[in-house]
Amino acid sequence: MKVTDNSFKGWDLKSRKTIALPSDLVDKLRVNLCELAAKASARDPRLSFEDVDICCDLRGRAAGHALVMRDHRHLIRLNVQACMENLDWVVNEILPHELAHVICHKENMRANHQKKLRAHGPRWRAWCRFLGASGATTHAMPLESVRKSTKYLYRLPSGEEVKVSSIRHRRMQHKGYAYLMKNGASLTRDHWVAEDDS
DSSP: OBOOGGGOEEEETTTTEEEEOOHHHHHHHHHHHHHHHHHHHHHOTTOOOTTEEEEEEEOSSOOEEEEEOTTSOEEEEEEHHHHHHOHHHIIIIIHHHHHHHHHHHHHHHHTTTOSOOOTTSHHHHHHHHHTTSOOOSSOOOOOOOSOOOOEEEEEOTTSOEEEEEHHHHHHHHHHOOOEEOTTSOEEOGGGEEEEEOO
């Protein structure tokens, strides 16, 4: 199991600068992951966790994510905001949740992929609860979204203003799309006024 200080870099959403997490936080995550791995290995001695890496670089609303890399290594990504604001919750709920995904994948690999496991199925839930988490598939912690929903303001010849998503705006400006409005008017690239900041 690898947990390096370099892998514990996060993203400060307010200042948009890369930040390193405090060493006591890194140590707590490292110790807890080792304890969880030992607990799982005691239950199933065939499990090995040398190929599991952990990092705190996830942003957005997801609290954690377990990945299988191409070389069959496993990576547990944790949300940096969640680690900074509520480390106990990450240690007690998110880390066991993601490690349960890793364990289920390892068991499935050992069984030669005979059947595809549901991501949050009964095997996962059993492992998650064994590791000390609740087995919940979602969380209620308010995490900042990375996405910024930009709207664009268009004005029809009648004077009516319409807000358009960035996807529709891009289609009109670059591909020449036109959209038919409910009142029968056609919305085209020529009707663009400005980016809407509200």
